[in-house]
Amino acid sequence: MKVLKLIIKNPLRHKLRTTLTILGIAIAVISFGLLRTVVTAWYVGVEGSSANRLITRQAVSFIFPLPYSYRDKIAQIEGVKNLTYANWFGGVYIDKNQFFARIAADAETIFDVYPEFMLTKDELETFKRERNSCILGEGIARQYNLKVGYIMTLEGDIYPGNWEFIVRGIYRPRDKTTDASQMIFHWNYVNERMKEDMPERSGDIGWYIVQIEDPAKSAIISEQIDALFKNSPAETKTETERAFQQGFLAATSAIIDSMNVISFIIVGIIMLILGNTMIMAARERTREYAVFKALGFSGKHLTQIILGESLFISAVGGGVGLVLTFPIVVAFEKVIPKGFFPVFQIEPITVILAVSAAILIGIAAAIFPIQRALSTKIIDGFRFVG
């Protein structure tokens, strides 16, 4: 490109203005990246859900239990491949402000239904064998520096009392969207103690997880499950795991939508910042553009000069912002309560959106200055007093 030298040198005419514009773009890109990361982290549970898993819960509310006796009835439905169940345990480990999921589940079947929680054969066998054992996600193990053989004591709230578990395995997430911050232990271990302490709550199941053979049959199987318990004291609601996760998000959808909107408003702000800089620059150079035209430079050359400069500034600002977004997201993750977002990382789509936004902004900010430069007659350009 014959005008490359000008594209690079032009932004250096007003170093302070260019620096401030680049910083403005960088800050806006960081804000955009951070907001998008929060939004994608919010949806990670939905993204990580499996198409061949159904969740059966109490029809009235998730907080009401289901009877253990439903297990065999659901298992008999045609198309059900595996069945497991779980209870939300709650409780506190060391710090009540640091949250991670603690789940009492059927030790025999839970990891058959969740193959994305990867364990060694030895870890799984030991876990199944020892009733007071637990399995941790590697994120939680790393956070609390827990290793196999360590003892964890939970202070119960939904299930009162102190609960001791021996770590017998640390699962690794198979996929990027797999939650690596769960603690899973024996439902039987919890249930036995409940039989003694609170017999009226023994045998309670929080939800059933139904692995089906064919995801295309999820609607039919869901209907069949719910039909089994129609008009019973504990009617069920069965839905896909994705729908179940989305149900949790529904309550916060307004916040997420707002964050989404704000992230794109930020893109608009960047456009105004750069647009302002480019308009000022083009106005100051009206006479120069007239000189270029008089020397024989065409509209194509002027477009290259102005568009190139705009893209150069937006690319530098966007690049600086993007590079800084990574450490800032890591720092942000450290200050929010642990486990609040099981997976908190910059997604490729966020990077793609930020880069695309920077390019689009560079183009959009140059449109008006280009139009002005091209439409100004040479003699008017020479007469222009900026």
Place this chain on the structure above:
Amino acid sequence: MSAIIQVQNVSKSYWRDSFEVPVLNDLSLEVNRGDFVALMGPSGSGKTTLLNMIAGIDRPSKGKLIVDGTDISTLGESSLAKWRSAKIGFVFQFYNLIPVLTAFENVELPLLLTKLSKAERKKHVETALGIVGLGDRMHHSPKQLSGGQEQRVAIARAIVTDPVILVADEPTGDLDKHSAEEILTLMERLNKEFHKTILIVTHDPHAASRAKIIRNLEKGDLIPEVA
């Protein structure tokens, strides 16, 4: 001697709001190849407008402009731009150098529109800057040069493509007496040694006196020739 510039019955008027302001009235002029012509006249007489039209950066409202065999009043914008880059060298009152480029890069600008290689461009630029006596200031930026030196860089930029015509609008208007003298001497040299046809617009009778021909304009009309 053949006429390189033929201005035939050219009129020009501008519109200010809804009022038509006539600038040139049915004006005709011929300039021969190798002439050095000074256009003089009071402000508003139309001398710069005439120069701009001959240089192809403004268009007549009526009439014909034939420059070096081309009727430029019929050319489209893109063809006119190409024609200008090949035929015309511009010198402006305020030099109009690009401040972020060095003297060398400023002079090289018109050559970027040609098919010359980098090495060929370098040779041409060095020659042009050598002619104006700034061979040792090639890598200086405009702000490191005096007004006279800046104007000499502008002249080097004007001649680097070897155009047939040089047009200069008040080339000494922003210079001190000594620098103005240098510029006028340089233009004389370009006319005599390099046979460039030169048209300058000036208010300064001393500057005009260095031209071979002086033509005066008044209220858009050309006053009969004074040899």
